[in-house]
Amino acid sequence: MTTESKTLQKYVIIVAGGSGTRMGNDIPKQFLLVAGKPVLMHTIECFYKYDNKINIVLVLPKSQQTYWSVLAKKYKFNINHTIVDGGNERFHSVLNGLGAIKTDNAVIGIHDGVRPLVSIETIARTYNTAIEAGSAIPVIDVTESIRVVEGNISKAVDRSKYKMVQTPQVFKSEILFAAYKQPYLAQFTDDAGVVERAGNSINLVEGNVENIKITRPMDLIIAQALLGK
Amino acid sequence: MTTESKTLQKYVIIVAGGSGTRMGNDIPKQFLLVAGKPVLMHTIECFYKYDNKINIVLVLPKSQQTYWSVLAKKYKFNINHTIVDGGNERFHSVLNGLGAIKTDNAVIGIHDGVRPLVSIETIARTYNTAIEAGSAIPVIDVTESIRVVEGNISKAVDRSKYKMVQTPQVFKSEILFAAYKQPYLAQFTDDAGVVERAGNSINLVEGNVENIKITRPMDLIIAQALLGK
Numbered sequence: 001m002t003t004e005s006k007t008l009q010k011y012v013i014i015v016a017g018g019s020g021t022r023m024g025n026d027i028p029k030q031f032l033l034v035a036g037k038p039v040l041m042h043t044i045e046c047f048y049k050y051d052n053k054i055n056i057v058l059v060l061p062k063s064q065q066t067y068w069s070v071l072a073k074k075y076k077f078n079i080n081h082t083i084v085d086g087g088n089e090r091f092h093s094v095l096n097g098l099g100a101i102k103t104d105n106a107v108i109g110i111h112d113g114v115r116p117l118v119s120i121e122t123i124a125r126t127y128n129t130a131i132e133a134g135s136a137i138p139v140i141d142v143t144e145s146i147r148v149v150e151g152n153i154s155k156a157v158d159r160s161k162y163k164m165v166q167t168p169q170v171f172k173s174e175i176l177f178a179a180y181k182q183p184y185l186a187q188f189t190d191d192a193g194v195v196e197r198a199g200n201s202i203n204l205v206e207g208n209v210e211n212i213k214i215t216r217p218m219d220l221i222i223a224q225a226l227l228g229k
Numbered sequence: 230m231t232t233e234s235k236t237l238q239k240y241v242i243i244v245a246g247g248s249g250t251r252m253g254n255d256i257p258k259q260f261l262l263v264a265g266k267p268v269l270m271h272t273i274e275c276f277y278k279y280d281n282k283i284n285i286v287l288v289l290p291k292s293q294q295t296y297w298s299v300l301a302k303k304y305k306f307n308i309n310h311t312i313v314d315g316g317n318e319r320f321h322s323v324l325n326g327l328g329a330i331k332t333d334n335a336v337i338g339i340h341d342g343v344r345p346l347v348s349i350e351t352i353a354r355t356y357n358t359a360i361e362a363g364s365a366i367p368v369i370d371v372t373e374s375i376r377v378v379e380g381n382i383s384k385a386v387d388r389s390k391y392k393m394v395q396t397p398q399v400f401k402s403e404i405l406f407a408a409y410k411q412p413y414l415a416q417f418t419d420d421a422g423v424v425e426r427a428g429n430s431i432n433l434v435e436g437n438v439e440n441i442k443i444t445r446p447m448d449l450i451i452a453q454a455l456l457g458k
Contacts, residue, residue, distance in 0.1 A: 156421065161379065189388070
């Protein structure tokens with residue numbers, strides 16, 4: 001083994017599986033135009049700006065890959081990335097992404113394709129902490145009152161005990177590969193949940209409030225306002 | 230008693246106590262300009278559009294009342310409203326607002342002055358449900374994964390069981406007056422918490438996702454984008 005092969009390599013798996021139905025729009029939300037180009041190009045650029053040597057794996061439904069290559073040509077998008085097929089659930093999409101990573105000495109982030117507003121600082125905090133401590137996910141405070149609902153009853157809870165979870169969720173490769181050997185469970189809403197279920201603790205780092213997930217029509221207006229500045 | 234005096238009267242107490250420090254700005258956030266006028270004017274207009282007969286009580290720190298009257302003149306703002314002094318905590322501000330309501334046959338909403346994007350539909354839903362059932366608060370789904378933090382440990386929770394709480398929070402006057410006779414507790418982060426603590430159940434109605442609370446610099450950019458459309 002050479003010294004080079006021992007160096008910890010950085011990866012990001014960008015999961016872009018959205019079909020666009022929630023937006024009331026025929027175009028999948030990752031392809032919607034914001035500040036002059038598709039959302040997904042903004043997202044990929046965030047990671048390239050953080051580290052232009054990072055290995056980028058893009059998980060995209062097979063049916064969208066031709067359209068993506070047309071867009072890449074049209075917008076002269078030339079950041080190098082590997083494309084793999086999306087799966088039925090997010091879990092399976094991530095699993096497909098992991099299949100494209102052949103080294104066992106890596107730190108791997110998983111990021112939503114529709115979060116084009118992640119800051120370089122948030123990316124750096126998550127990767128740095130994961131390199132040191134095995135895992136890191138970005139979180140922000142809950143700014144509204146929240147209530148927990150059980151059947152017909154709801155009650156106020158202490159919001160200072162809660163955090164909203166963002167991406168990238170970053171893990172050392174051995175932790176992530178082991179966790180994704182588990183069978184899929186419907187309760188897996190994010191990667192931290194998968195890794196936690198496998199018996200690992202999750203480290204929280206500060207996210208950035210702008211790092212919204214574009215899912216509703218309003219989010220597109222917000223993204224336009226923030227990216228168009 | 231005449232028939233007219235028996236008619237249920239509608240009130241809204243608009244609480245505008247912010248000092249602007251969280252915005253990194255010297256101007257209190259309720260006075261910041263969005264889409265051509267101060268945030269607070271947009272907010273008051275929402276209730277006037279819902280019902281131009283609604284009684285509007287504006288709770289404003291004494292130190293800001295002269296500035297407000299200057300702004301009202303400058304922007305030719307002529308929606309009728311009663312001004313009362315703000316208190317130390319939101320609880321005390323609401324208490325002062327209640328002091329300006331002399332009828333015992335009312336339905337009273339309490340709304341954040343810095344929520345200028347509440348929809349007419351959200352206002353109507355909360356007042357209609359409160360008139361029928363005594364209380365109503367608008368809530369929306371949690372769209373991000375959330376975690377509960379206890380000391381150094383955090384764990385994923387089922388976000389489908391949680392709701393984010395907005396305003397207006399609306400109650401029949403007898404319920405609200407009785408609840409606000411309780412001594413102040415630091416855990417009272419909203420009016421539903423006060424009313425619930427007094428032994429009442431809280432009805433949830435659907436809010437609107439645009440109904441954000443302007444607290445961070447990003448929120449002002451969002452409000453500008455949404456109100457400026």
